[in-house]
Amino acid sequence: MSPNDSRSNSPSDEEEKAELLLIQKKKEEREERARREAEQRKAEEEAEAAAEARLAEIRRKKEEKKREAEEKKRKEELERRKAEEEAKAAEAAKKMAEEAKRNEERRKAEEASKAAEAASMKAEMERRLNTAALVRAQLEKKKKEIQVQSPVSEGSTVVAGKKRKRVTMVVVPSGDPEGGDPNPGDDDDYIESDTDDDEDPEVPPTSPPKQSRCSRCILKAYKCELVGPGSASCKGCRKAKVRCSLVPDDYPRRSKRVKVESLVASTSSQVIDDLRTNIRDLNTRINLQEEMLRYLILRVRKLEEANREEDEEEEESEEDRVKQTGDRKGKGRKE
Template structure:
């Protein structure tokens, strides 16, 4: 290109160059502004994220605080409930112990009253028994005294069972008069002579036959009598008498002895019952003391666990 042409084209080239520079600057400016905008957006996004994170942190913290507060409130509520239950249990235990003490006291008073009543009854029965035994002893002493007097002043009594005839048995009771049975015998100690005399003269009554009263309750009145003295009559004449009073006295003596034995048996039975009752009361007291000891041990363990 010629220099003239280059000079003629220079202004336009400068304008184009300037326009290109302006466009380039505008692009750079737009790029810079875009970069700044992006940077601002990124910064805003980061700041937004930070704000969101802070908000979330605060929410979590508030939530934790609320949960902690709720947990503390629940623990406080449970503690109060435990205290109320413990107080209620203590009150109930106190009431139960009081009722149990009252019940035991009432039972002890009842047992004491029953024991006093039983002792009074036993004392009354013993006094009655002593009185009866004393009366029986007096009666027995009187009977023995009467027996001794009868042994001194009365003849010996006996009952004999003899054979009458061939196949009949008769019980014969002979009552001799009071006094010395040998006093009217002209020949005391000589029974053989008397029997010989009676055999020689059976129709003449001997001194024994004249004073002896023969009672044959089982021998009929129409029984044939012999003229000669029989073996039965000889046996009846030689036996002693026993009166109805003597028999009644012996019966009374036996009854008195039986009553004494019965009284002694009743006394022994009462004594055995009393000993059994005392033993049972001692066993019950031992069981109650053992139960009290076990309850006290349990109460101490419960108090230790509560503490």
């Protein structure tokens, strides 16, 4: 070192160097502090970024779990709806099957009832026809018997009960104004017994007096006359079963008479007329029953046709419902 240099190292230079060193030191301290602050900020930023990343990951996982739960819930809801639809479809199919079965049973029962009713009506008609045929046969038989039999003549013997009695018939000509029957054949004739029987009162030898009209007679359309000789009543009173006013009070109530049944032509004609009337009534009723049977047969046929159409409509509607149920099932599976 030269002497000039030693002289130049004055206190002011020392101070300047010290100041420079101090400034340098402060600068380094600032730089060091700035570096540390930068590192700290960087670390804080990195920590903040890491925290944000973790938070984002947590949120993502949370959202993912939420989506999974919602997806699971939606699938469960779809499964539940599908099961409900299948259960409803099965229940509807079961109800339709039961309804179809009930309808079939009801239809069969109705058909059986209609068949039984038709059979009953047919049997009734056959019974009526058989009855009419029997009546006709009886009428023919009666006609033949009447044609074969001969009228009772005077002096003939008639069996009454277990006694054989000799009888005498007194015949009054038809149209006789004194005592004849204006309508021959309407009533039975009576004959008087000649047997000596103490039990029965004697018949007066003559008929009771007559008058123009009986006060009690129920037949007012023609002149009242006694039924026949020896009778104790006019026609109307005999039908009404009352005491005839044409007969005196002292006239016996009944006399010993033997009734001849359906052997005289007049009586036979009345029986035949009654039988013919009955046959006409039977024929009329048979015709009415036949008309009713035909009407019921037509009605049964119409009801069967209506039931057949109703069954076809029910089958078509059932097929449509089954088809709609299948479409809903396919749609549910697609969903």
